[in-house]
Amino acid sequence: MKIKISKNEYRLMLDVFAIAEWVMNSFKVGKDSETKPYNKLEQKIMSYAEDFGCGNLVSYDSKLEEFFPTREFEEMGTYSKFIEQFEDDVFWEELGQRLALRDLINDQGLEAVRSMDPVSRLQAQDEIADRYHQEFYDNGIENLFLSPNN
Incomplete structure (x- = not known):
């Protein structure tokens, strides 16, 4: 061919x-x-x-x-703009989703989150992630702080 x-x-x-x-x-x-x-x-x-x-x-x-x-x-650099946009989108999406899962586990407990059906867990996680995504959209990392573990 x-x-x-x-x-x-x-x-x-x-x-x-x-x-x-x-x-x-x-x-x-x-x-x-x-x-x-x-x-x-x-x-x-x-x-x-x-x-x-x-x-x-x-x-x-x-x-x-x-x-x-x-x-x-x-x-x-005609291709690099696509890579940069992809990396930027992945960064913000992953950051929001990972923080949301952390918060869900902290609020509900690990075993409770594990026992949730996948759809319910994703809905609960997405509700939290949406707040993070809005914050990141509005302020970037300006209000993001890390505290040392005690």
């Missing part, structure tokens, strides 16, 4: 692979066998950069025998 793509579509694929690479590997050290098939496909796609007139965006390191995005590609 052959798939025909334009230069613009190829350029978009480079962005998509950069986003995927960030999600899969940004916090890992070394190679990961679980992401190997994805990395292999990314390498294959990147190998066609010259053919699509994007040689300035991908370079080959003969010592590592791998293709890498160039500094020019990274400085263009």
